[in-house]
Amino acid sequence: MNTPAPHADFSDASIGTIAVVGLGLLGGSVAKAVRENTGDAGIRVIGCARREETRQNAIENRVVDTVTADPVEAASQADLVLIATPVDRIANYVIEIAKQCPGVLMTDVGSTKFQIVEAVNRVPEAAARFVAAHPIAGSEKTGLDHACGNLFRDKPIVITESGHEAPGAVDIVTQFWESTGGRIVHLSPRRHDDLLAISSHMPHLMSSLVANQLPAEAIPMVGTGWLDTTRIAAGDEGMWTAIVSENREAILDTLEQTAVRLADLIHIVRTGDAPSLTKFLRDAREKRESAPSTQTDV
Amino acid sequence: MNTPAPHADFSDASIGTIAVVGLGLLGGSVAKAVRENTGDAGIRVIGCARREETRQNAIENRVVDTVTADPVEAASQADLVLIATPVDRIANYVIEIAKQCPGVLMTDVGSTKFQIVEAVNRVPEAAARFVAAHPIAGSEKTGLDHACGNLFRDKPIVITESGHEAPGAVDIVTQFWESTGGRIVHLSPRRHDDLLAISSHMPHLMSSLVANQLPAEAIPMVGTGWLDTTRIAAGDEGMWTAIVSENREAILDTLEQTAVRLADLIHIVRTGDAPSLTKFLRDAREKRESAPSTQTDV
Incomplete structure (x- = not known):
């Protein structure tokens, strides 16, 4: 279906090839889930990563079928592009790919949604082809080595429609995310960000606040309570600085x-x-x- | 060794029978650890619980050799008494048992130490026989059903000497705690409470603070971050109200x-x-x- 379409319509589209831009924990896990769930007759996956080492790792571990360092090259061969980069780069990739590959559909994995959707909305040809999503999965562990095909099993996957998507686009992206094993939840981008500020972003910052206060003398004495409460404080500081920047107002309110x-x-x-x-x-x-209760043992 | 001894000396004492007063998660786990680690030729364990159901459970599951509802009756047959009740009752039990069973040695599992040691110090015959301890183990789960013989394996066990213990008392209680599999740490009662306020008590309250803010709408959307950060908020509110009361000044400073x-x-x-x-x-x-690192996977 990857042909120029000034008035895109995805009502009869199907997905034969996906491109995954960003092969970290989430991008790698989506690639694995797609390959595991659709088997031999399944979807072809093109991986895109900036680092040579990551691309080699993805090929050697059969996470993807082919790799490239160029997002537009990956997108030009795909029916659906998944942007799985840090949140502060998602909107730029969506807009760039929309301009270069006018027939392709796009979704993402960003932990924030309002600023991304708002930026994409300013470019109509991008807004028509982008269905924003946030799979609420992952952990303090990062990188392709921790990627796992059942990471999304029974996890909430929030779809945040902008209202500017082309006909059929939301349905086909929703079906795609359902195929990863998650539970679909629909929210507006603003409501998503307000709720996530309370359920995820503020808890992350409070976890870091608790961790930071421990004196060196007490390190050998910590128990499971401290270890549980501070587990997410081990997350990547660059990724979380970007999340706080993207959802600053809601996080400020919650703090x-x-x-x-x-x-x-x-x-x-x-x-x-x-x-x-x-x-x-x-x-x-x-x-x-x-x-x-299904989530308490993860 | 359980005979009246106005000037107690435990230098040559050995432990043949212990009494465990309070058969919850910690008391039950100590009983199991002792029985599992000392085998057939091992230490006899007398359990003491107020609730009939708990006593039956302890006997049926072979957690203890015999049971009673009367702490003094249990202590009168023991060489060492472990007080494993909520923190606000520990000092009273120690003082009462010291008066009724003048030869017995005592230790405890309380998460706070300064107020308990201070109260016991006011009664010299109790202070001579009490070696305060805090095994830093446990979780949000409570009760005998979750007790586990290897709960203390590689966990810190803090011994907080008062300076008023009879000769040999600290050594024999330290050996006892080592037999549960834990790592012994020595701290003053005040220092213990100051450090635990930062490493355990404040994190518990912050975990509850994070949990309390979640709106009902966000409950189906929580991820592992929220679940980890709030895990200890599922702890027993009565037990934690008592802990906060016992260590109020240090917790206030930390908050x-x-x-x-x-x-x-x-x-x-x-x-x-x-x-x-x-x-x-x-x-x-x-x-x-x-x-x-040995604790991150517990």
Whole structure:
């Protein structure tokens, strides 16, 4: 279907080849999931990575069928392009590929959505072919070596429509993401970013805040509580600096609410208000226990 | 060795029978560790629990040799008593048992130490026989059903001497704790509480703070980051209310430092100071990665 189409329509499209731009944990895991789930008769995967070592690794471990260092070259051979780079480069890639490869459909894996969708919306030929997505999977581990074909199994995959997608585009991208094993959730880009600020971005920063306070003397004494609470603080600082920049307003709001609630907690502890402290802890336990049980053992 | 001894000396003592007062996760795990590590020729274990159901469970699952609901009855037959109750009851049990069973040695598992040791120190015949300890093991799971004989394997076990222990007492209790498989660390009660406030008590409260902020709409969308960061928030609120009460001053200090650092972080995010944010995240990653590797997979 990769032919110039000024008024694109993907209603009857099908996906024979995908290009994965960025072969890190998420890009590599999508490539593996696609190859594992569609078997011999399945989708062809073109990998694109800037580093020679990553491209060799992807070929040697059969994560992809072919590799290239050039995103446009990869996209020009594909029906669907997955942009799996850090969030601050996604919109530029989408716009560039839309201009050079006018028939191709695109999606992404970014942890933030509003700024990306807004930037793409300013270029109509890009907006028509881009269906923004965020698979909520991954960990503090990064890189192709940790990629795993069942990373998305039963995980939430948020699709954040812009409203400017060409006919059929959202359906075909949704089907693609369903094929990775995830559960599809639809949210607006703004709502996605507001909720993720609370469920992911602020928790990451608080985890780092807790980790930073440990004195060297206490390092040999940490228990599972500290290790669990600070696990995501081991994440890549460059990737997270970009995420905070892309979702700054929502993260600021959430951090400021956290500061207010921390002040309330300090008051409860200072005054020895045991009933209020017990309620605070009980509410937290109940909230934690309401999380999906299928996810607690990952 | 359980005979009245106004000037106790444990230099030549040995342990044939222990009493475990409180058969929860920690008490049950010590009982299992002792029985598993000493085999047929090993130490006899008397369990003590208030609830009939717990006592039956302990006998049926061969966690202990015999059970009773009366701590003094259990202690009167033992060489060493392990107090494994919530922290706010430990000192009272130690003092009561010291008065009723003057030959017995005692230790505990409390997550706080200063107030307990201080209360026991006010009763010389109790202080001579009590060697305070804190095995840094456990999780958000509670109760005898989760008890496990290798819970303490390679985990830090802090011994906090009061200076009032009878000759030999610290050595024999240290040997006992070593037999559970843990790594012994010696700290003063005050230093223990100050460090634990930073490495355990504050992280627990921050985990609860993060959990409490999640709106219901975001519950189906949480990822491993939120689940890791909030895992300990599922802990028992009564147990943690008691811990906060016992170590209030040190926890207050740490929470106030956390508030100052959170204000700094908010300033960094508000002003878009990417280099400072990257440094904050890098410092946290390096601190997290400096934690003992043997503990990261527990």
